[in-house]
Amino acid sequence: MRYAIVSETYPPEINGVALTVQGLEQGLRARGHKVSLLRPRQAGETATGLAHEWLLRGAPLPRYPGLRFGLPATRRLLAAWRTAPPDAIYVATEGPLGWSALRAARRLGIPAATGFHTRFDAYMRAYGVAFLERAALHWMRRFHNGADATLVPTRELQALLQARGFANVLRLPRAVDTQLFRPQHRDRALRAAWDAVGEAPVAIHVGRIAAEKNLALAVRGFRALQRERPDARLVWVGDGPERARLAREHPDFVFCGVQRGQALARHFASTDLFLFPSRSETFGNVTLEALASGVPTVAFDYGAAREHLRDGVHGAAVADGDDAGFIAACVRIGSDDALRARLRGATPAAVAGLRPERVAADFDAILQRLQRARRPDARAATA
Template sequence: MQEQDNAIYCVENFVPANAPLRIAVVTETWPPEVNGVALTLSRLIQELSQRQHTIQLLRPRQDRHETESHREGWSELLLKGMPIPRYPQLKLGFPSKKSLVQAWSLQRPDLVHIATEGPLGWSALQAARVLRLPVTSDFRTNFQSYSKHYGVGWLQKPIVAYLRKFHNRTLCTMVPTQAMHDQLKILGFHNLQVVARGVDTKLFTPDKRSSSLRDQWHADDQTLVILSVGRLAAEKNLDLTVKTYQAMKQNNRPVKLVFCGDGPYRAKLQAECPDAIFMGMATQAQLAVAYASADLFMFPSLTETFGNVTLEALASGTPVLAFDCAAAKEVIDDGHNGWLVPGEDAQRFVLRALAITQKASTLHEVQLNAAASIRKWEWSSIATEVENMFRRVLTGALAER
């Protein structure tokens, strides 16, 4: 059993099948912070709340004026945190074991779900052990892959060791793809369960296509608009996006490159590609219009655990060009709703982009399939998977006891 022996197996009160659950959710990021973890986790919790489960959210206070929210079926506990180096708008929770033990002694959850692996998440593991609470977790960020992009590649092995130690102390770790499941299993992670991320198909839809936004981009009907959405950071492989765009320009077809998002890499990208359009940070509503108004979503990242932007683009009717990994590997049927580039070959990525954009009809045929191809990834289906996983964990914890 190795580290698995230390997992928390006891539950004080058996929860009957289909009964509402009391779920404590621990996270170090939450809206209005804009990142994949915050946005997808908040949507999942919203779906679970609508099913009458009682949610207690535990997270760092985002600013000193923020107050805790309380309503029927929902409560918050805001804890101390500090800005993350190089990401000052995000917080890292301080160790808070004592506060969590006190909170859960007064308001005992059926299950603790930990979404992030920082000091607050580790404190939650320790507090749950003291109170004999079952714990599940999420593997949401590929920290071990990010390290090499920030000059600390030597930290990769210690990071993997910490993450393995962390997640193997929980009864189940949700991972977003089968490929990630297989990779972590080889690295010694136990109790893995594949649960994909979801997408809001009412928000992200081809109906949001906007001629007025395309006019702002100076893009007419003959112009190919390439869209990139996400944090402008080194680990996103955005230099390849610029390289591909520049190769397309040399083919003499009208083309525009639009970046939606912000981050530390923006200045470098603007210097390399001054004619690109930089929208900066956007709301979800603005994103939905941008996705639907583009013609091709380009996603060359190789460090994603999932990449929800892939689902959002497809739901918006915009085909995706990506490497054969993460969400793209799971949801793209090559040549049907997008295109996959095997391996990590940058030149092959550029050549595939040139081939698929040579004729407007090629893009148009695939655009017709994009939105319909991801219906099974709607949030209601994902929430059902998570709910069933929670119940299995509780049943197994009772059996072990």
């Protein structure tokens, strides 16, 4: 099969969408398919990428340094896909390039699936423009309903979108590399670099350090823990527009910047409590990485936490919006060495079955099913 994947973010950019897209692309290629990747050129890249990449024009994303969005390219895609049409396409992002890909696919009768990766409607509230929430949802519904299917990672999100008028919403679970993220990567030298003495509890937050992540709650939870355990430390992995302010206001916090691969695995496994206060995620891949690393997790009960985290077994799944419950869970787990040890032993089992090759097979099956359903339309469009 010949597939095309369209995304406005891709590694070395570090975010959940970029890494998920990379995993799906590599999974399809490992199954023997030809996969072309369409994305904006990133800073410092030349006009041509690897043989399977189409690097298109882009522009910086406001308020998100280092990220870009693709500019419209409908004519170029129409010209290319008329000559060599893919059997199906997957559009991961709702930017101008994503809209262009859907327009071209519709005109040519090429089956298309989209990925619902980002709750832009929820972001509106985080950035103080809650009055735009309904407009954002309408815009997203229009985009995704222009495809043959919308792929989501959880049953909860599937039901939510269906109730709000999204058509043909299909669940595609997320995977985690359990060979990379493992408790065995715990590193005492790294803990010592954080001034974590002995069994001092180390909490960690991994992700973009930005307003939509509800970071103030992580700070409140940690400070409450610190009142019980003055030796506790809080480590931040990632970067973003809020980092400078947090570092200025909290000089005892440890900021490690962006970490990848083995380095990220060591950072996760060397900590004792993962704080994930965000309420605007579609999933939260970092939750799977924390669980695989043997790190008890405190998160709100939605997304990855609802799908995979059992309250009291792998950490705490807190009722949505219960900030006091989130803080209490931070204190309860973070201050109890014996409880953390018990939870740590149980967490890897929560994600043991989420193998990347299984997700790639499911993804492949969805695209092939869409292709079979649209095949008569595609022949007519070509004619």
